[in-house]
Amino acid sequence: MTVVLFRVDERLIHGQVVVGWGRLLEAESLVVVSDELAGSASEQEIYRTGLPSGLEADFWTEAMAAARLPEVMESDARILVLTPDLGTMWRLAVAGVPIHEVNVGGLHAASGRESVLPYVYLDPDDRQRVRDFEAAGVRVTAQDVPGGVRVRLERVL
Amino acid sequence: MIVAHGGLAEGFLSALTRVAGPQENLWPLSNEALSGEALTARLGELLDARARGREVFLFTDLDAGSCGLAGRRLLADDRVRAVFFGINLPLLIEFVFRQAEPLDKLVPLMITKSRAALGVRP
Numbered sequence: 606m607t608v609v610l611f612r613v614d615e616r617l618i619h620g621q622v623v624v625g626w627g628r629l630l631e632a633e634s635l636v637v638v639s640d641e642l643a644g645s646a647s648e649q650e651i652y653r654t655g656l657p658s659g660l661e662a663d664f665w666t667e668a669m670a671a672a673r674l675p676e677v678m679e680s681d682a683r684i685l686v687l688t689p690d691l692g693t694m695w696r697l698a699v700a701g702v703p704i705h706e707v708n709v710g711g712l713h714a715a716s717g718r719e720s721v722l723p724y725v726y727l728d729p730d731d732r733q734r735v736r737d738f739e740a741a742g743v744r745v746t747a748q749d750v751p752g753g754v755r756v757r758l759e760r761v762l
Numbered sequence: 763m764i765v766a767h768g769g770l771a772e773g774f775l776s777a778l779t780r781v782a783g784p785q786e787n788l789w790p791l792s793n794e795a796l797s798g799e800a801l802t803a804r805l806g807e808l809l810d811a812r813a814r815g816r817e818v819f820l821f822t823d824l825d826a827g828s829c830g831l832a833g834r835r836l837l838a839d840d841r842v843r844a845v846f847f848g849i850n851l852p853l854l855i856e857f858v859f860r861q862a863e864p865l866d867k868l869v870p871l872m873i874t875k876s877r878a879a880l881g882v883r884p
Contacts, residue, residue, distance in 0.1 A: 616798045620767055620823075620826065620828065623826040623827070624827075647838070651835060652831065654834055655824070655825035656826055657826060713796060714795070
């Protein structure tokens, strides 16, 4: 399985992911890593209902993702890994998932967060996660859609 | 309610107003800069403010997008009667002129008109 993109996006499965990145990268499967969604069949159904044919979605806990991703990345399927926040992606990296670059999509305005880009708002923990990734040699770039401006987040913190 | 990406919802309403006159019963909303949770909350506020006990249809662009997802959440909570996705102007025109008809008759008519209006020449 080839991971075509590791993306942090609190909307998870939505237009930019399915239409923009999914089509461009020819993703066959979306893997959403979220303990909350992995335990909710009804929420999973709401997300899956709108998917176009040919694109599947799986919902894994962080523990499942940490255990399965290194192994399944050796198959031929093309998957796009989604987490709702930087903290989840960081924990996957710490657990040994070989993440070489992180794409950040929408992290929207919320209490405690400050804007660094029109579609990226970060709190102090998020900023630290970006620095942690960069210190570990993992580039963190913000780019909402293919063709959009790609911004190295470390440079706008 | 029309909820869509970018300025599409306002655009649909603007176009409808040009061809069918003012539409007090259609409320546009963009998902711009809203998280999924915030979008669902905004739609809920719109329903609280304007539905006043009436059945509400939600019209959206992409079923797989955050607008479609929010619509399915509202549908699961019985806050909207139906969610139409992949909409076009002919579908909305049909709704505007036939909204008083029973749902089992209205929906097939809207879908038929919407599909029939799609084509290419030559």
